[in-house]
Amino acid sequence: MKQGSSPTIIRVLDQATVNKIAAGEVVERPASVVKELVENSIDAGAQSIRIDVIASKNEITSISVTDDGMGMDRENALLAFTPHATSKITEIRDLDTIRTLGFRGEALASIAAVARVTLTTRPRDDELAAGTRIVIAGGEILENSAVGSPGGTTILVEDLFYNTPARKKFQKSRATELAHIIGILEGIILAHPTIAFRLTYNGTEQIVTGRNATRLDTIARIYGTATTRDLVPVSGTAPLVTVTGHISRPSLSRKDRDRIFLSINGRYISSPAITNAIKEGYGTLLPKDRFPVAFLALDIDTTLVDVNVHPTKKLVRISREPEIAGAVRDEIKKTLAGHDLIPDIRPPATPQPIVADAPAAMTALPRSLPYQFPKSTPLVVSEPTHAGVTDSDRRLRQTELAPGPAPAATLPPLRVIGEFGGIYILATTASGELMIIDQHAAHERILYELAGQQDDSGKRVQELIAPVMLHRTPRESAVLTELLPALRNEGFQIEEFGKDTFLVRTVPIVLGKLEDTSLLEAIISDLVSTDRGERVDNRERITRIVACRGAIKAGTICTPEQCQRVADQLRLTKNPFTCPHGRPTIIRFSREQLDGMFKRN
Incomplete structure (x- = not known):
């Protein structure tokens, strides 16, 4: 302490200041007022709650909450504005069994400390009792009188933050504050669907829900x-x-x-x-x-x-x-x-034909044309084929799932009728639905689950004819070195071979006969660059990347037999609906949906 300076004096704050400080935690914005008042209404046993919000050009000016709850007599109405006065608990151990939404006894006192509040209430079960009207501003009681009132409670809050200019200054636009009110109310309403709620904004209904609703x-x-x-x-x-x-x-x-x-x-x-x-x-x-x-x-x-x-x-x-x-x-x-998760494609409300007036030449086309599969091309153009068997066919044959118990929710039998663009497989079901399969996403799912089957029965590996040498940057080398034990468990035998250099001797069998080293390079690059903040372990990351890189690629033209094999294998997976990254593998058009798109119904 400097010579001659006076000591710091500790003072007990006056109650008005204490109330304003406490209100700062409870009442942050208009939405806080709505939350506290609506929760009080629910605790009062209300079955119907109405919230009316009024706004001027620049700000929300008043909030009113009306309920048909139990209501209060005059004595309890006055106590409701006393800090830490509550009907919800009586001692500390009650907190262990609390099921009411409020219990602190702070809401009304905090709101009344920073706004003008008018409370009108009457006990719901006493029709002969008089109602009570209490007006408080800044914590000071301005009116306490008897009035005629229906059973229940109405609380009107005006001039919010009139005596705390700093808090008032930081309120956002009325649209933003209304959005916060709606957000809070949505959560409360969804937690209490059997209560009827009505929210109005400047007299216009925003939310209306029914009583005893599901x-x-x-x-x-x-x-x-x-x-x-x-x-x-x-x-x-x-x-x-x-x-x-x-x-x-x-x-x-x-x-x-x-x-x-x-x-x-x-x-x-x-x-x-x-x-x-x-x-x-x-x-x-x-x-x-x-x-x-x-x-x-x-x-x-x-x-x-x-x-x-x-x-x-x-x-x-x-x-x-x-x-x-x-x-x-x-x-x-x-x-x-346990649910069918195939996405349904819903037709637009008013389907529009692509061409309004078809030329005469179009009407002369035969009603149906036999589908012609294009000639198959290899998955990797640079890889040679042997005895007429393409790489895509070999990879599909080497990566088949073993039949097991039927999944809880699976696909119906699929009959392939064609393919489109080297990307999509077209199939039908016995019930007449049209299924469109993304061949890459489907094969990715198959490979992903095949890796899981092999975890249960022992990892199958493919030994490379000659080890593949990989050169990485120092940063990538550090990441790859850390991943070596996990990679070994998944079928990769990778050894350090000098500074920032590695030798790969085996790969998982799901990658097929690996003759193109660019696939291995791509897998390792993905592994060392994947977002490590993702909430999955190394094994999961490796399996996803191997499945994605090992799957047949978009643009690979498959034969009818290959397309059918993909469809059949997809049915054997535990989750045939998405690839490991969450993209759909299959979508469905019903006959009714197609008829609607062509205005046939």
């Missing part, structure tokens, strides 16, 4: 039937968690996690661990940069869930989280394995 009905009301058509139900119980809800087929995915909604014991929450478990449950059904759509409700013993982490209560702490996340992941896997 979760799927509620999803359809918010996101439309186009979303619900691509959802499958989830329902399962594990020792620590019960999981119910809906998840999307792989054909419906998003670039981020914004459409993954989770609730635990009725509380809309955020959990990175559970979200990651959902993504992991899809495995190779989705590309690594895509996320599913999910609406899941988890029921967990309350003693395993700590909701007293932050005043907003959206982030929770879960005991035995790895076990619970693992159970969720396994339930997702089981659900997807």
Whole structure:
């Protein structure tokens, strides 16, 4: 301390300042007000909740929440604005069994500290009781009177942050703030589908849901039937968690996690661990940069869930989280394995012909022409063929899956009728559906699962006629050296051979007769340059890359027999619907869909 300076004085803050500081944690923006008030309504047993938002040209000016919950008498209405006054708990051990959404007793006090609040309420079950009207601004009671009121509660919040200019200054545009309100409400509504909700903005309805609706009905009301058509139900119980809800087929995915909604014991929450478990449950059904759509409700013993982490209560702490996340992941896997995941191609609402008026020459074409397969070409042009057998045919024959138990969800028998562009295989089913198979993606899936079969029965390897020498950069050499044990387990015998040089002696049998060293170079290059931050282990990375590089390439013209072999082998896979990177292997057109596109129905 400098000579002559006065000592630091510690003071107890006045209650108004304390309330404003506390409000800063609970009330961040208008959406925070909506969340706290709506959760109070749910805790009050409301079956119908209305939220009215009014905005001026520049900002949201008022928020009103009306419910048909139990309501309050005058004494309890006054207590509701007292910090840490609550009806939800009475002692610390009650936190272990809390199932209400609120329990801190901070919401109304915090909102009233930074806004003008008008509360109108009457006990729902006492028709003779008078209603109560309380007006508070900045924590100061301006009015406390008896009024006529229906059962339930209405809370009007105006002039939010009028006395905290710094917080008011950082509010975004009214459109942005409305988006936050809708985002918060969507999560709460999906966690409580049996409650009727109505959100209006400047008198215009934004969200309307029905009372006693199913979760799927509620999803359809918010996101439309186009979303619900691509959802499958989830329902399962594990020792620590019960999981119910809906998840999307792989054909419906998003670039981020914004459409993954989770609730635990009725509380809309955020959990990175559970979200990651959902993504992991899809495995190779989705590309690594895509996320599913999910609406899941988890029921967990309350003693395993700590909701007293932050005043907003959206982030929770879960005991035995790895076990619970693992159970969720396994339930997702089981659900997807039991459903037909072939994407359906839906015709546009008003299909348009490619040519409005067909020339006369077109009408003179015969009604049908026999399909002519082009002559087969080798997979790798530079590789010689032997006895008329192409490389693609040899590779397909050497990489066949062993028949096993039928997968839970598989493809029907497929009869190949043609191919298109050296990329797509055309096939039909006994029920008259047209299937289009991506030959590269399908063969990639076959190779990926063949590698898994070999893990169970011993890795089969192909010894090279002459070792292949690889030269890498110093950085790549460091990565490759680290991967050598994992590569050896997957069938690659690679030895260090001087500085930044390696010798390859064997490769996995799934690569066939490797005579073109560029394929091996490509595999190693992929391995040393792949994003190491991806949440898969080295074995999985190696298997995916080998399957991708070893599969027949787009542009390879296959014979009818080769096309049929791909279709037959795809049916034997556990997951015939996507390649290991999540791209579809097959899509389906029904006869009705085709008829609709040609306006035949």
